[in-house]
Amino acid sequence: MSTTPTWREFAVTSILPMAAIAIVIGCGASGASDKDATATQTLTLGAYTTPREAYGRDILPAFAAQWRAKHGKAIAFEESYLGSGAQAAPLRAGSRADLVALSLEPDVELLAGKGLITGDWKQRAVGGMITNSVVVIGVRSGNPKKIVGWSDLARPGIKVLTPSPKTSGGAMWNAAAIFGAAFLGHVPNLPAGDSAVAEQFLREVLGNVAIMDKGGRESMLTFEQGVGDAIITYENEVLAAREAGQAIDYIIPDATLLIESPAAVVDAYADRHGTRALADAFLDYLTSPEAQRAFAKHGFRPVVPAIAAEYADKFPSVKQPFTIRDLGGWPNVVQQLFAPGAVFERASTPAVR
Structure with a gap:
C-alpha cells in the first residue's frame, strides 16, 4: 500500500x-x-x-x-x-x-x-x-430527467448527490467509477487512456453536485427528502430504500465499477x-x-x-464491469485520485460544500 x-x-x-x-x-x-x-x-x-x-x-x-x-x-x-x-x-x-x-x-x-x-x-x-455491489445512478420514479448513463450526469441543470470522500468510502468508489469509465473509454465521445480527459469529465459531473454528505446512507436520506435529480450510490442503498417504500429507480451504467x-x-x-x-x-x-x-x-x-x-435474478448483469485493478490497484488510485492536490481535489473545487 x-x-x-x-x-x-x-x-x-x-x-x-x-x-x-x-x-x-x-x-x-x-x-x-x-x-x-x-x-x-x-x-x-x-x-x-x-x-x-x-x-x-x-x-x-x-x-x-x-x-x-x-x-x-x-x-x-x-x-x-x-x-x-x-x-x-x-x-x-x-x-x-x-x-x-x-x-x-x-x-x-x-x-x-x-x-x-x-x-x-x-x-x-x-x-x-x-x-460486492456496483456503483449505480439512483433517479426519481419514472426517470423524468431521462438519465441513462454517466454522461447524463454532466448535463447542464442536472442536480447530483454523492457523499464526500473526506469521510465516505462510497464517495471514493463513486469518483473512481466516473473517472474509470471515462479513462477506460466507456463514456461516449471520450477517448480512452487520457487521464486529463477523464479528470475533466469528473469535474463536469462534480460541478453538478448539490450536496456532499458525510456518508452513503446520509446521502440517500437527503435524496429521499427530495433533493437532487440523481444520486451516485451503491446498488444496495437503492434496493434498501425501495424495500423501505421509497419510489426510487436506478440505472446501472453500461460500464461501472465493482465494489x-x-x-x-x-x-x-x-x-x-x-x-x-x-x-x-x-x-x-x-x-x-x-x-x-x-x-x-x-x-x-x-x-x-x-x-x-x-440470486442471479435479483441482481441485473453489468454489460462492462470493471474493477479497481483495471485502474492500477488501490495504491495507484489513492495516489492519483485522492492524495492531497490530486484529481478529486482539483476536480471537486468548488463542488465540495
Whole structure:
C-alpha cells in the first residue's frame, strides 16, 4: 500500500469516541444454567454505515444463536456505524474494535499501517472481501430527467448527490467509477487512456453536485427528502430504500465499477480483549451461506459464487464491469485520485460544500 496520505486523512480534525450500541443476544436460551447465561463475551464491531440493517436484523442474531448452541455462551455486540473513512480514523487513534467491516481496502490498510492489523487479512476466504455491489445512478420514479448513463450526469441543470470522500468510502468508489469509465473509454465521445480527459469529465459531473454528505446512507436520506435529480450510490442503498417504500429507480451504467468491501480482525485489540477466537469465528461466518444470503436480502451481491448464483435474478448483469485493478490497484488510485492536490481535489473545487 502506498504511504501517500489520502485527502481524508488531512480532513479529520477531531476524533470522536466509538458510539457503541451494545446488544446482548441469546441469554434466554432454554436448558442453560444461570451461570452459563451470564458468561457473556463482548465483540466490538466497527463498520461502515450501509450494511447496518444486515448486521443488526439478521447476521448478528444468527451468529449469536449459532455460537451459543455450540459453546453455551451469550454474546454481547458493541456496534459502531460510520462512513468508512470516518470509522477508520478513530480506530487508528485508539477506539478499540475487535473486527472491522469497511467499504474499501485502503481503510483496512490504514489500520495495518498502524500495526493494529498484523496478519495477512487478504489470505482469508474470497481475498478478505465479504460483500460486492456496483456503483449505480439512483433517479426519481419514472426517470423524468431521462438519465441513462454517466454522461447524463454532466448535463447542464442536472442536480447530483454523492457523499464526500473526506469521510465516505462510497464517495471514493463513486469518483473512481466516473473517472474509470471515462479513462477506460466507456463514456461516449471520450477517448480512452487520457487521464486529463477523464479528470475533466469528473469535474463536469462534480460541478453538478448539490450536496456532499458525510456518508452513503446520509446521502440517500437527503435524496429521499427530495433533493437532487440523481444520486451516485451503491446498488444496495437503492434496493434498501425501495424495500423501505421509497419510489426510487436506478440505472446501472453500461460500464461501472465493482465494489468489493472487506472485513478483518483488528489483531491488536482482539488479542488484548481476549476475543481472538470469537472474532475469527465471526469473520469466517461472514462468508458462510447464511450470512451471504442475509447480505443478499439487504441488497448486497454475494461474494461466494454458489450463493451469487442463487440470486442471479435479483441482481441485473453489468454489460462492462470493471474493477479497481483495471485502474492500477488501490495504491495507484489513492495516489492519483485522492492524495492531497490530486484529481478529486482539483476536480471537486468548488463542488465540495
